[in-house]
Amino acid sequence: VTFLRYKDDLGFCFYRFVGVFRLNRDKSMRENKCVWERVSDTYQLSIES
Structure with missing residues (x-):
C-alpha cells in the first residue's frame, strides 16, 4: 500500500493513496x-470485531 506525501504552499502535509504495488x-x-x-488502485480494508 503506497501513499504520496506532499506539502502545499502553506506547509500543510497531505497524503494521497496511490495504489498497491508488487516488486517484479x-x-x-x-x-x-x-x-x-x-x-491495484484500490484497497479493501476488512475490520473484524
Whole structure:
C-alpha cells in the first residue's frame, strides 16, 4: 500500500493513496534495479470485531 506525501504552499502535509504495488523480481534482475508494478488502485480494508 503506497501513499504520496506532499506539502502545499502553506506547509500543510497531505497524503494521497496511490495504489498497491508488487516488486517484479524478474524484471528487476534483468534491469539491475527495483521495478515495482501497480497491482491495484484500490484497497479493501476488512475490520473484524
